[in-house]
Amino acid sequence: MADLARRFWLRRDSAPQAPRLPWMIDDQAFTDQCTRCQACLNACETQIIVQGDGGFPQVDFQRGECTFCYQCAQACPEPLFRPQQELPWQVSIAISSACLAKQGVDCRTCGDACEPLAIRFALQPGKVAQPVVNDADCTGCGACLSVCPTQAIQIQSVTQVE
Ligand code: SF4
Ligand code: SF4
Ligand code: SF4
Structure with missing residues (x-):
């Protein structure tokens, strides 16, 4: 995964936000189409997905780490996730x-x-x-x-x- 990350130069957004889920399509399209069925919450092997604002799924890193298992994406019945071969997200820590x-x-x-x-x-x-x-x-x-x-x-x- 680090090799994938090295292929990109990253800079901070002017208004940075925590990522919602790995491999997620853009946020507006996601909230338009997500039915809040909670399939991703139940599939997450480290149990780090919670119901965030509006009941939409959101990773909570205080609960643990993402192993990039892709099970959240596989469990989702909607076309809301990008292919596993792509970088899961572009993030930085502060x-x-x-x-x-x-x-x-x-x-x-x-x-x-x-x-x-x-x-x-x-x-x-x-x-x-x-x-x-x-x-x-x-x-x-x-x-x-x-x-x-x-x-x-x-x-x-x-x-x-x-
Ligand atoms: S990739 Fe795996 S560990 Fe990461 S949020 Fe999805 S289900 Fe959880
Ligand atoms: S800095 Fe933190 S988020 Fe980044 S790879 Fe290391 S443990 Fe993971
Ligand atoms: S070095 Fe600072 S940021 Fe890292 S674990 Fe310790 S208190 Fe937290």
Whole structure:
């Protein structure tokens, strides 16, 4: 998945939002056609899909990570998901000032949880090691969110730039 992500240069949207579901078609078309049947919620192997605003499905990374199993897309009876061969989403993570490392407390929990090693820790004079995110390696799995002790990490949609 990281190889797929590396094929794209990513930048943040001016008004970034968390992605709703992986491989989802555009948000307007999705909410027009989704019947809120909850088939995707029941199919998700990590149980991270919840009913969001208006009862529409939404990934909640505080519940766990996306394994990119594609079962949500396969369970959906409507044509609301793109082919599995395509990139599931274009996302980036943001780390807020609530991060312990930014407050001088040594913490590398997010880096330990990140399988593609998208979060590295940079040594800086007079500071504890600071998290640095490599957007090109981040798959948007969300594994770093729920393990962060201060909920300092957010996932944002970004715009693809070829
Ligand atoms: S791809 Fe799998 S783990 Fe990710 S949201 Fe869909 S069902 Fe859940
Ligand atoms: S897990 Fe959270 S508090 Fe710890 S370094 Fe990562 S962002 Fe900071
Ligand atoms: S969402 Fe977090 S854990 Fe997953 S690849 Fe990106 S930085 Fe790593």
